Amino acid sequence: MGIEMPLKVAEVIEANTTEFTAQCYELYQAPPFGSLVKTSTAPVEIYGIIYNTTTGSIDPGRRPLARGKEESKEEDIYRIHPQFSSLFRTECNVLVVGYNEEGRIHHYLPPHPAHIHSFVYQCSDEEVYQFSQSLDFLSLILASQGKSPVPVEELLAASLRYASRTHPERGEFLITAGRELTLLLSKEVNCLSTILKRIQGE
Amino acid sequence: MNKNMHYEEQEDLRLGIVTGGSLTRGLDVKLDNTDLIEDVSVGTYVTIAGERHHFLGMITDISLEMVDPMLSINPPDLSNPFLSRVLNGTIIYGKLHILPQLTLSGSAASLLEGPQQVKTIPSHFAMVRQASEQDIARAFGEEDEKHIYIGNPLDMETKVCLDVSRLIERSNGIFGKSGTGKTFLTRILLAEMVQRGNAVNLIFDMHNEYGWMSTSESGYEVKALKQLFPSRVAVFTLDEQSSSRRGVSTDFVVEIGYDEIEPEDISILQETLNITDKGIELVYELHEHYGKKWLDRFLSQSVQETQEELEQRIEVHRGTLQALRRSLSQLKRLHFLVSEARQNSVASLLAYLNRKMNVVLEFGRYRDNILAYVLVANMLTRRIHDSYVRRKEQAMGESADEPVPLIITIEEAHKFLNSSVASQTIFGTIAREMRKYNVTLLVIDQRPGSIDEEVMSQIGTKMSCLLDNEKDIDSVLTGIHGKSDLKVVLSRLETKQQALIFGHAVPMPIVVRVKTYGTPDSYEHYGSITPTRAKLETEDIDDLWG
Ligand SMILES: Nc1ncnc2c1ncn2[C@@H]1O[C@H](COP(=O)(O)OP(=O)(O)OP(=O)(O)O)[C@@H](O)[C@H]1O
Ligand SMILES: [Mg+2]
Numbered sequence: 001m002g003i004e005m006p007l008k009v010a011e012v013i014e015a016n017t018t019e020f021t022a023q024c025y026e027l028y029q030a031p032p033f034g035s036l037v038k039t040s041t042a043p044v045e046i047y048g049i050i051y052n053t054t055t056g057s058i059d060p061g062r063r064p065l066a067r068g069k070e071e072s073k074e075e076d077i078y079r080i081h082p083q084f085s086s087l088f089r090t091e092c093n094v095l096v097v098g099y100n101e102e103g104r105i106h107h108y109l110p111p112h113p114a115h116i117h118s119f120v121y122q123c124s125d126e127e128v129y130q131f132s133q134s135l136d137f138l139s140l141i142l143a144s145q146g147k148s149p150v151p152v153e154e155l156l157a158a159s160l161r162y163a164s165r166t167h168p169e170r171g172e173f174l175i176t177a178g179r180e181l182t183l184l185l186s187k188e189v190n191c192l193s194t195i196l197k198r199i200q201g202e
Numbered sequence: 203m204n205k206n207m208h209y210e211e212q213e214d215l216r217l218g219i220v221t222g223g224s225l226t227r228g229l230d231v232k233l234d235n236t237d238l239i240e241d242v243s244v245g246t247y248v249t250i251a252g253e254r255h256h257f258l259g260m261i262t263d264i265s266l267e268m269v270d271p272m273l274s275i276n277p278p279d280l281s282n283p284f285l286s287r288v289l290n291g292t293i294i295y296g297k298l299h300i301l302p303q304l305t306l307s308g309s310a311a312s313l314l315e316g317p318q319q320v321k322t323i324p325s326h327f328a329m330v331r332q333a334s335e336q337d338i339a340r341a342f343g344e345e346d347e348k349h350i351y352i353g354n355p356l357d358m359e360t361k362v363c364l365d366v367s368r369l370i371e372r373s374n375g376i377f378g379k380s381g382t383g384k385t386f387l388t389r390i391l392l393a394e395m396v397q398r399g400n401a402v403n404l405i406f407d408m409h410n411e412y413g414w415m416s417t418s419e420s421g422y423e424v425k426a427l428k429q430l431f432p433s434r435v436a437v438f439t440l441d442e443q444s445s446s447r448r449g450v451s452t453d454f455v456v457e458i459g460y461d462e463i464e465p466e467d468i469s470i471l472q473e474t475l476n477i478t479d480k481g482i483e484l485v486y487e488l489h490e491h492y493g494k495k496w497l498d499r500f501l502s503q504s505v506q507e508t509q510e511e512l513e514q515r516i517e518v519h520r521g522t523l524q525a526l527r528r529s530l531s532q533l534k535r536l537h538f539l540v541s542e543a544r545q546n547s548v549a550s551l552l553a554y555l556n557r558k559m560n561v562v563l564e565f566g567r568y569r570d571n572i573l574a575y576v577l578v579a580n581m582l583t584r585r586i587h588d589s590y591v592r593r594k595e596q597a598m599g600e601s602a603d604e605p606v607p608l609i610i611t612i613e614e615a616h617k618f619l620n621s622s623v624a625s626q627t628i629f630g631t632i633a634r635e636m637r638k639y640n641v642t643l644l645v646i647d648q649r650p651g652s653i654d655e656e657v658m659s660q661i662g663t664k665m666s667c668l669l670d671n672e673k674d675i676d677s678v679l680t681g682i683h684g685k686s687d688l689k690v691v692l693s694r695l696e697t698k699q700q701a702l703i704f705g706h707a708v709p710m711p712i713v714v715r716v717k718t719y720g721t722p723d724s725y726e727h728y729g730s731i732t733p734t735r736a737k738l739e740t741e742d743i744d745d746l747w748g
Contacts, residue, residue, distance in 0.1 A: 171284075178288030186269040186293045193278065200284040 010120035015113040022120040024090040034158025036123040039114045044101045048094035051148045055090040097137040107136035125166040132163035135180045157198035215332040231330045233296035245691045245713035246356050247333035252324030255305040262687035263299035301684040303710035317341045335360040341709050350394040353714035362714045369707040370401045372662025373643040377650045382667035383699045386719050401607040403560040406579040408613045409569050413437040413562035414450040424720040430728045436559045440538040441566020459543040460498040465489045470623045475529040548585040584628040594639045607640045615645035616652035624654035633657040651677045662706035668695040
């Protein structure tokens with residue numbers, strides 16, 4: 001097995017203990033919703049889950065205008081105005097769900113938040129597999145309820161679907177995760193059934 | 203880690219974990235998986251691995267639980283395998299109710315002490331698994347000279363044994379409604395006791411079932427004691443004709459002289475003979491006046507004569523005398539009653555018992571005749587008890603040997619032991635004085651609810667087949683730990699050949715499938731266990747003294 005270079009995708013531009021915001025190097029090239037990323041802030045690597053992605057104007061004062069009235073294809077807009085790609089940016093909000101210290105994964109919040117300008121890498125399948133050996137991150141996600149504009153059920157379901165792809169026994173993994181969620185959400189049956197519906201088809 | 207080894211090996215039998223409860227109310231156990239629910243049944247045993255002890259407990263209830271009542275309004279679709287696996291054992295789960303009974307301790311020192319009655323409970327989330335055959339065997343002991351194999355637990359092949367020495371220490375009871383197997387269970391117990399010889403039995407055999415052959419409900423013939431142990435069992439009969447017609451080889455024909463009947467014998471028959479309180483007073487007066495011959499005189503002479511003779515003592519109404527005479531005339535229909543008996547039945551009964559011969563007294567054509575049964579059983583028992591009291595007292599004064607423990611078996615026990623007569627009859631006395639004079643009872647009854655409460659509380663070991671009357675169930679379970687739990691168990695027994703056994707001779711209540719009696723191989727066992735050598739020697743010495 002060759003050493004896979006981790007895929008560098010973004011850079012931290014704002015951070016606190018529970019989350020950080022990263023700007024993607026490429027417009028629209030954010031890691032998928034619910035996927036696992038990491039950022040290195042020596043001596044630890046902080047793991048996070050993408051919970052919200054926004055694309056907008058670099059200058060908050062200037063809103064983009066609609067440009068495609070005369071064009072037949074959307075790509076033509078960017079072809080005609082190549083500068084647009086650098087006027088907009090894509091940002092991700094990342095929920096901190098653990099960290100890695102000297103090769104040991106902890107599923108709780110790190111001692112310090114990420115530094116600004118830390119690089120953000122997309123985790124490899126192997127890392128996702130290792131990280132999701134424990135399902136404690138589910139309770140950290142649940143605790144973020146209300147923070148993001150995205151319903152927490154959606155985030156839970158997306159992160160489980162994403163992680164499940166790396167497990168050879170995908171169905172078993174989802175059942176175990178489902179049972180864990182059932183215990184966490186035993187008092188919120190409606191919320192639970194929403195999530196279960198979203199992961200059962202996998 | 204080490205001490206749990208044994209239990210970890212059997213991980214596959216794991217049922218769930220303890221989630222709460224108390225010693226008196228019992229423990230709640232959450233099943234790991236609802237699928238297990240249909241594999242467990244009330245009356246079976248579980249073991250619980252506590253920190254320092256292992257506990258044995260009985261499943262007394264099974265229920266379905268859910269964490270959120272919302273689920274019953276909007277039930278999940280459990281036919282979906284994913285949902286079913288996610289939800290089972292998490293927010294919907296099965297719950298067992300367990301009555302803790304014994305601690306099987308883990309340490310080597312306490313292994314020697316054997317199982318102890320529970321005095322504490324396991325801690326939270328202790329692991330619960332189905333009891334193994336070894337766990338049950340450890341609690342009930344192996345079948346041997348000192349342990350009677352009576353049957354098997356539900357769903358298990360382990361033998362459930364009764365401790366013989368504890369069994370004969372107290373009076374015992376066999377209950378259950380008609381046709382549930384009381385007589386079969388009694389035959390098993392008697393046969394086991396006869397073959398061990400720790401006690402001698404006197405059986406008042408109302409239905410002619412214990413001495414010789416009888417037919418089971420399903421039509422096959424069942425052997426009884428005399429056939430199994432010809433040299434250790436004697437059959438006495440009240441009706442020689444009936445016995446010989448049935449091919450029974452009898453040892454003694456019982457006759458009872460009118461002069462042997464005492465006022466007390468009549469007084470317990472007050473209801474059966476329909477005698478008023480005044481009438482009973484009169485019986486005592488007659489006895490006072492005429493002495494031993496009172497009954498014969500009263501029945502043979504005219505009412506007028508009696509009235510005149512009594513007038514010197516007391517004033518009596520002719521009406522009372524006439525009514526009493528009518529009642530007592532019913533005794534004339536009992537042909538074993540004679541003016542004077544040719545042989546003294548009590549003396550020969552005692553002679554057999556002293557030689558450690560077990561005696562079955564057949565009622566022949568008087569089967570189901572309550573008058574005959576109560577009269578004879580009460581009269582004979584009273585005399586025998588007198589003799590035991592005398593001998594026991596002599597033994598205390600060291601001028602004689604202790605009498606061999608005697609067990610008297612009576613059917614329809616409530617006739618002798620209901621609250622209105624228990625205080626007067628000899629049976630009430632025996633039940634209450636425990637084994638002070640080496641005499642105890644084996645009572646068999648369909649209606650334990652009619653037996654006097656105090657007498658019930660003195661019964662050491664109770665073996666109950668199915669009962670469905672609330673009052674009967676209540677009376678059988680009086681005073682037991684976890685009564686309401688065991689009620690469920692008792693009323694769920696099979697209609698035949700299953701019994702809940704609890705009390706002095708077993709370490710904890712247990713439901714058994716009573717072993718089968720009546721098949722050729724069931725008899726093979728008898729004769730395999732013989733009285734111990736020492737006992738035989740004393741028997742021989744007794745014989746020398748005659
Ligand atoms: N241990 C057993 N072995 C074999 N058969 C049994 C056993 N127990 C019960 N049975 C069956 O059940 C029938 C009824 O049992 P039994 O005569 O002992 O009932 P009972 O309780 O004494 O009834 P009753 O109150 O009417 O006297 C028997 O005829 C026999 O067929
Ligand atoms: Mg019977």
